[in-house]
Amino acid sequence: MTTLTVQQIMSSRFRTSAHADAKTKALMEGLALSTKANVARLAIGRSLAAGALPDDTVDAKGLEIPATSLFTQVDVTTWVGLLATHASIHGGGSFDSMDSFRTAVRRHWHRGASLLMNDWKDVNEDYDAFIGILLKRRSDLPDTRADNGVRALGDMVPAAATEDISKLLIKALSDIGVSADVKGVVHGPRVSRYKVLLRDVNQLDKLRKGLERLALALNLQNMMPTLGTSDEANTLALDIPRPRTTWINAGRKDLEAALDSIPRKDSTLEVFPGQGVTGQNVHFDLATAPHLLVGGATGQGKSVCMHVLIVSLITRHTPDTLKLCLIDPKQVEFAVYEGSKYLWNNEVASGVNQARNAIDALVIEMDSRYVQLKALGVNNVLDARRKAGGFPFIVAFIDELADLIIQDRTVESKIVRLAQAARAAGIHLVLATQRPDAKTFSGLIRSNIPSRIALTVQKSTESQIILDETGAEDLLGKGDMLIKRPGEELERAHGFFLSLTDVEAMI
Structure with a gap:
């Protein structure tokens, strides 16, 4: 009935409608309750006992409260069980994403707040009489319920x-x-x-x-x-x-919920590669990374990871604040983005020759931007953007860098120069490979790409090349990854899975 985890729910936030928010505040004052969460729990419980939800449209304009205020670690599974059981009995469907669960909470809170307010008015706002109504309803509930085949708690995660x-x-x-x-x-x-x-x-x-x-x-x-x-x-x-x-595999809806979990800012390059081992969203700012190396064996999720990073950026920016330089030596990975308004120079650089030209163009763009920054009297693109407009971030995704370097050794020195100097110009690199080895990934490249994502690799030596330490050889595959960022401990995450159809829909 739901594949959500307790951690996903407890890291989320909830809100009701503007109408119910006003009633909630009024009930707080009338009942001398200290928080909206106290009223919300009463309202949700009141609604759960009132049969099927109406088909009314319910807005989400009330103020947010965190899940940790609405639920506790001890009782959250009970609430989920009640909500899931109600949905099953009354044809509400299953909770297959945080959005669907938040919607159920919002609709019950909306209806329950109105019902509670009616109860409060019916007793002429007499506190003792109101409490008597609540106690009577509780005493009327059966001590046990017949087994109708609905699993309330065990559906949180597989048994x-x-x-x-x-x-x-x-x-x-x-x-x-x-x-x-x-x-x-x-x-x-x-x-x-x-x-x-x-x-x-x-x-x-x-x-x-x-x-x-x-x-x-x-x-x-x-x-x-x-x-x-x-x-x-x-x-x-x-x-x-x-x-x-x-396993509970996170997909498109989970990524969309993650993207909505923090405010959008055009001054950052927030990316959401996956969920942590306890279900929390893992994200970081690529602008401060400032460059990223992604590596892993064939079939372990590198390509999906790249798409998730690209989608993360596109959904949080406009073409005025972000451009993507997509370099695809094998000519198969980035075709889905052809025609996108986010493409730098309006093309995907496919094949070795176009890849070389795109990298040359990035170096020229970097040098040109530094001339413009000096003329404006600023030292970074964000200040230049505020002062004169323009200056979108450029994020260059270079797929199969190892193959590209093998075919054209001249690109290595250009990539090193970009890695050393492009950050202040607003140009950031994401390099990817399925063949991590010391010959193609020199120490000079690795020392200038401080952030890393390692998916499952075959040997500890490959993990050492990607992360500068072992561990990726023991990952579980299928998007399991280790994330290394400057000054932070290694973090494990399970990648969001997106099909090409999902990518097309999201972009």
Whole structure:
């Protein structure tokens, strides 16, 4: 009935209609309640007991409140179960995205606020009489309900995903010589994160070296557990991969919700490559990256990742503030963007010759912009844009850079120059390859491309080339990735999946 996770819901925000927002504020004052969330919960509960929702159009012009105010980690699954059950019984359909869930909350809140206000008026705004109505309704509810085949809680994530293997994990840790206790677990889209307390911190190295044996003890097949940091002393995060049948794969609707989760700004280049291991949206500003290297083995999601990054930029900008220089040596990856108003020089640079010409043109554009910046008395494109207009960001996506360098070694020095100097001119690079090796990705390129995304690779040496450290060889494939940004810890994410049809629809 829903593939949403608790983490997705708890990181979201909710609002009702302008009409219900006004009633909510009035009820807050009349009932002496401290927050709108208190009234919202009463309103949603009141609506759930009132049968099928009407087909009325409900606006979303009320003020937002965070999910952490409306729900708690303890009761959120109960609320989702109630809402999902109501939708199932009354033909409301399933919650296949955060948008559909937010809409259900908004409509129930809208209807319930009016019903509560009617109740309040019916008792002439007598507080004790109003509370008596609420208590009577509660006492009239049955203590149990007949099983109608509707699963209220288990539909949050597949049953296997909610299976707590804490006891098995403690035993497996003991088998490799590590004494530990499990202090909690969060089930994410693909892995379950266990909070592990080490009884002896001196056993941390033993745990690091024993991850392969731990995988064997937990029967993880060819999947590897990974270690992360925790927010408590002597504890760490242990991410245990789950079978693929339990994965919750985020798609177009989830990406659209992520894109709407923060305000749009034409002064940033916010991109949303995927969801974190506990379901939160992962995003960063490419303008501060300031350049990005994306690498991974064939079929592990590199091309999809590139499309997600491009769509992220297009949906948050206009052609006046963003231009895309798409360089496609193999002539197959960026054809979907042909004719787009966002294209720099109105073309996708396909083939080696056009790729070389496009890179030469970027260098010329960079030099030209620096002349203009000097004339305007500013040192970056944002100040130039405010002073004189124009100066859109240019983001160059270069696919299969390794193949391009092999065929034309002259492009390497030009890319290095762009990486060293193009940031202040508002030009940013996203380089991609399926063949990460030291011959084609020199230390000079890597040292000037500080941000990296590594998808699954075959060997630890390939992970070392992309990330400057190992780890990508143990990823789960299908968009599983490690993200490295300057000055920040390595972050794991599960990429959004977009088909070419989704890309066409979104652009």
